[in-house]
Amino acid sequence: xxxxxxxxxxxxxxxxxxxxxxxxxxxxxxxxxxxxxxxxxxxxxxxxxxxxxxxxxxxxxxxxxxxxxxxxxxxxxxxxxxxxxxxxxxxxxxxxxxxxxxxxxxxxxxxxxxxxxxxxxxxxxxxxxxxxxxxxxxxxxxxxxxxxxxxxxxxxxxxxxxxxxxxxxxxxxxxxxxxxxxxxxxxxxxxxxxxxxxxxxxxxxxxxxxxxxxxxxxxxxxxxxxxxxxxxxxxxxxxxxxxxxxxxxxxxxxxxxxxxxxxxxxxxxxxxxxxxxxxxxxxxxxxxx
Amino acid sequence: xxxxxxxxxxxxxxxxxxxxxxxxxxxxxxxxxxxxxxxxxxxxxxxxxxxxxxxxxxxxxxxxxxxxxxxxxxxxxxxxxxxxxxxxxxxxxxxxxxxxxxxxxxxxxxxxxxxxxxxxxxxxxxxxxxxxxxxxxxxxxxxxxxxxxxxxxxxxxxxxxxxxxxxxxxxxxxxxxxxxxxxxxxxxxxxxxxxxxxxxxxxxxxxxxxxxxxxxxxxxxxxxxxxxxxxxxxxxxxxxxxxxxxxxxxxxxxxxxxxxxxxxxxxxxxxxxxxxxxxxxxxxxxxxx
Numbered sequence: 001x002x003x004x005x006x007x008x009x010x011x012x013x014x015x016x017x018x019x020x021x022x023x024x025x026x027x028x029x030x031x032x033x034x035x036x037x038x039x040x041x042x043x044x045x046x047x048x049x050x051x052x053x054x055x056x057x058x059x060x061x062x063x064x065x066x067x068x069x070x071x072x073x074x075x076x077x078x079x080x081x082x083x084x085x086x087x088x089x090x091x092x093x094x095x096x097x098x099x100x101x102x103x104x105x106x107x108x109x110x111x112x113x114x115x116x117x118x119x120x121x122x123x124x125x126x127x128x129x130x131x132x133x134x135x136x137x138x139x140x141x142x143x144x145x146x147x148x149x150x151x152x153x154x155x156x157x158x159x160x161x162x163x164x165x166x167x168x169x170x171x172x173x174x175x176x177x178x179x180x181x182x183x184x185x186x187x188x189x190x191x192x193x194x195x196x197x198x199x200x201x202x203x204x205x206x207x208x209x210x211x212x213x214x215x216x217x218x219x220x221x222x223x224x225x226x227x228x229x230x231x232x233x234x235x236x237x238x239x240x241x242x243x244x245x246x247x248x249x250x251x252x253x254x255x256x257x258x259x260x261x262x263x264x265x266x267x268x269x270x271x272x273x274x275x276x277x278x279x280x281x282x283x284x285x286x287x288x289x
Numbered sequence: 290x291x292x293x294x295x296x297x298x299x300x301x302x303x304x305x306x307x308x309x310x311x312x313x314x315x316x317x318x319x320x321x322x323x324x325x326x327x328x329x330x331x332x333x334x335x336x337x338x339x340x341x342x343x344x345x346x347x348x349x350x351x352x353x354x355x356x357x358x359x360x361x362x363x364x365x366x367x368x369x370x371x372x373x374x375x376x377x378x379x380x381x382x383x384x385x386x387x388x389x390x391x392x393x394x395x396x397x398x399x400x401x402x403x404x405x406x407x408x409x410x411x412x413x414x415x416x417x418x419x420x421x422x423x424x425x426x427x428x429x430x431x432x433x434x435x436x437x438x439x440x441x442x443x444x445x446x447x448x449x450x451x452x453x454x455x456x457x458x459x460x461x462x463x464x465x466x467x468x469x470x471x472x473x474x475x476x477x478x479x480x481x482x483x484x485x486x487x488x489x490x491x492x493x494x495x496x497x498x499x500x501x502x503x504x505x506x507x508x509x510x511x512x513x514x515x516x517x518x519x520x521x522x523x524x525x526x527x528x529x530x531x532x533x534x535x536x537x538x539x540x541x542x543x544x545x546x547x548x549x550x551x552x553x554x555x556x557x558x559x560x561x562x563x564x565x566x567x568x569x570x571x572x573x574x575x576x577x578x
Contacts, residue, residue, distance in 0.1 A: 041448055041456035092413060097405035116386035120409065121456050124381060124416065128447030131420045135440035147436050151424035158417030159330055167330035167410050 014279040018059060024072060025058040026050075028080055032133070044114040044122035045129075049087050053105060056284065057082045057194060061201030063276040064215055067267075070205020074140050078149050078200030081134040082193055085157045088126035091119055093166065127157070141204045149200040156196040165189025169241045182246045183224065189241075190230075191223025198222075198277070214266050218277065221263035226284040228256040233287075260285050303568040307348060313361060314347040315339075317369055321422070333403040333411035334418075338376050342394060345573065346371045346483060350490030352565040353504055356556075359494020363429050367438050367489030370423040371482055374446050377415035380408055382455065416446070430493045438489040445485040454478025458530050471535045472513065478530075479519075480512025487511075487566070503555050507566065510552035515573040517545040522576075549574050 029049060036042050058079035065075035094101040094109040095116060102112050111119035134150045137143070156162060165188030172181065198219040199212050207215070231243035232252055238245060243252040263281050267274045318338060325331050347368035354364035383390040383398040384405060391401050400408035423439045426432070445451060454477030461470065487508040488501050496504070520532035521541055527534060532541040552570050556563045 036448065037453070039453075039456070040460055041453055045448060088413075092409055095406075095409065097409060117384075117459050118456060120381055120384065120386060121452050121459075123413070124377075125448035125452040127413065127416050128443050128452065131439060132443035132447060135424075135436050135443055137436070143432050143436050147424050147426070147432050147439075150420060150436075150439060154417050154421035154424055158421060159325060159334060159414035163410050163414040163417065164326070164328075164330055167328070167407060170406050170410075171329055 012275040012279045014276075014283055017063075017276055017279070018054075018283075021059045021062050021072065022052075022055045024062070024076075025055045025079060025083065026052060028076055029083075032080070040114065040118060041121060041125065044110050044118045045125055047107070047110050047113060047122070048091060048104065049084070049126070051105065051107070052083075055083060056280075057086055057197045060194065060219075060277070060280055061197040063280055064198040064201035064207075065205035067215075067270055067273045067277050068202045068205050068207040068211055069273070070202070070207075071140070074138075074205045075201035077134045077136065077138055077141065077146065078153070078197060078204055081130040081150075081153055082197040082200070084126045084130035084133065085153065085162070085193060088123040088130070089162060089166070091123040091126070095119060098170070130157070138204075142206070145203050145206070149196075149203055152196050152200060156192040161188040161192035165192075169239075172240050174240050174245075177240055177246055179247060182241055182243060185241045186224050186227040186243075187220065190227040191220045194223035194226060195219030211270075214269065218263050218266040218281075221259045221266065222281045222284060225256050225259035225263065225281070228252050228259070229285045229287065232256065256285055301564040301568045303565075303572055306352075306565055306568070307343075307572075310348045310351050310361065311341075311344045313351070314344045314365075314368060314372065315341060317365055318372075321369070329403065329407060330410060330414065333399050333407045334414055336396070336399050336402060336411070337380060337393065338373070338415070340394065340396070341372075344372060345569075346375055346486045349483065349508075349566070349569055350486040352569055353487040353490035353496075354494035356559055356562045356566050357491045357494050357496040357500055358562070359491070359496075360429070363427075363494045364490035366423045366425065366427055366430065366435065367442065367486060367493055370419040370439075370442055371486040371489070373415045373419035373422065374442065374451070374482060377412040377419070378451060378455070380412040380415070384408060387459070419446070427493075431495070434492045434495070438485075438492050441485050441489060445481040450477040450481035454481075458528075461529050463529050463534075466529055466535055468536060471530055471532060474530045475513050475516040475532075476509065479516040480509045483512035483515060484508030500559075503558065507552050507555040507570075510548045510555065511570045511573060514545050514548035514552065514570070517541050517548070518574045518576065521545065545574055 033046055061075045061079035061082060062072045065072060090104060091110045093099050094104060095111055101109055103109060110122055131150060134153060135146060165185045168185050169189060195216055198215050202215050203212055228243045235244050235249065260281060264278060267277060322335055350364045350368035350371060351361045354361060379393060380399045382388050383393060384400055390398055392398060399411055420439060423442060424435060454474045457474050458478060484505055487504050491504050492501055517532045524533050549570060553567060556566060
């Protein structure tokens with residue numbers, strides 16, 4: 001437990017927690033990629049994966065495992081797999097035929113650096129790699145839990161969720177999107193993958209069904225709040241599925257806080273064990289990028 | 290056993306076998322897709338998947354399951370998964386930034402019919418769907434076998450094989466490719482997926498390790514022969530990794546026959562039970578499209 005003392009009250013030290021867990025995730029990817037080839041495709045795969053972002057989803061998976069009494073190592077298969085899926089989706093989203101972005105995290109996007117064909121392939125390879133990581137035998141995790149988590153990830157990543165939400169995002173015109181459709185896109189495009197990180201982390205650590213159901217609802221609320229917070233940070237965005245465009249700033253803020261409160265409620269029973277998850281949810285919603 | 294009598298000798302009736310098994314695979318996909326939405330993405334997913342091609346890979350998976358004493362139903366998860374991966378790879382290969390093909394199987398390609406962004410997403414969704422199908426619990430199959438097969442498929446589909454071979458195919462110049470590199474590309478781009486169909490089908494049906502090893506080698510030889518046969522059917526192709534361009538027609542034909550003979554050797558021990566696999570291998574190599 002990372003507890004720091006503030007005004008005599010024990011508070012969760014999120015900064016230290018994030019630093020330690022991010023390092024663990026980065027270490028995993030460094031080691032994982034060290035066994036791969038050195039060719040152009042491998043370079044394109046490493047381009048966005050190895051510098052990495054906040055590693056928010058993998059850290060959530062680890063926090064969920066720890067919240068149910070498990071260890072970080074047990075969550076690594078789903079932590080890594082979700083990040084690999086997230087990374088592939090960013091590469092494909094950036095393509096000229098999609099959002100046509102030249103830069104991400106201050107670097108040229110993969111298709112700018114390696115060409116479109118290799119960017120498509122790097123994304124394709126990262127998706128396969130997610131399932132490769134997640135279906136390896138792992139001495140501390142039951143094969144039932146691995147198979148169920150791989151199934152959940154496949155559903156979260158495919159047409160039912162991530163890809164389906166992205167397709168709607170592309171296909172909807174500005175007049176098509178009301179609050180309900182907005183939430184449906186966000187639920188599939190953002191919340192489903194966050195929820196599978198959390199539920200998967202807990203499942204690999206041996207959590208019971210009731211706890212998994214609570215964490216599923218926690219993850220969905222948090223994922224939706226995360227997306228609204230993202231939209232609020234990019235207030236002037238004219239994107240069709242921006243919460244600010246559809247709801248306005250005030251209503252988006254209110255919905256975000258409502259979802260965060262609901263998320264907290266869902267895991268109230270975890271008590272002190274839920275400290276990291278609560279701190280991460282709050283960070284996701286109140287962060288400034 | 291589909292046996293027909295030709296000049297008094299019992300021969301395997303491949304035509305009847307292919308028809309029955311293809312129907313079974315098509316039925317599976319019809320039913321599977323019936324539960325999905327009716328939106329544009331789902332239409333794009335159905336576009337190439339539902340008319341389908343020869344269903345050669347799924348039929349191989351089923352034949353392998355039957356060769357080891359199992360039933361077709363046990364092989365369906367990997368049969369379907371391999372076809373989903375194959376279909377996604379065709380959609381992405383056809384993209385303007387890759388081979389830029391307008392037609393496939395006499396129809397407009399997915400990006401011509403639905404636009405590039407939806408074609409990228411349809412391919413992405415099909416890959417996820419492959420792992421969704423393969424990681425479902427299945428009463429007649431052990432979870433160990435499902436997990437191991439999902440892992441094999443992930444390795445066959447990713448940077449180590451399918452995607453890696455495709456990347457080399459794009460990156461190599463004409464002067465880079467000798468016989469060894471040609472075979473390396475074909476092994477990863479074509480043979481690995483065919484081998485995983487065969488080994489997976491047998492594994493889900495409960496085959497022992499020794500049999501799986503034999504079937505792995507059978508699949509690799511057959512997959513390589515299949516690719517050379519494909520190149521021979523498109524003799525004038527100037528593609529960098531065409532067997533005809535690199536080896537010449539005579540040497541390509543000889544290598545193809547050599548691989549077929551080796552494939553037969555690998556499964557000699559299966560005896561009569563290997564009749565469908567042998568007939569399919571022969572068909573793959575001697576077919577006229």
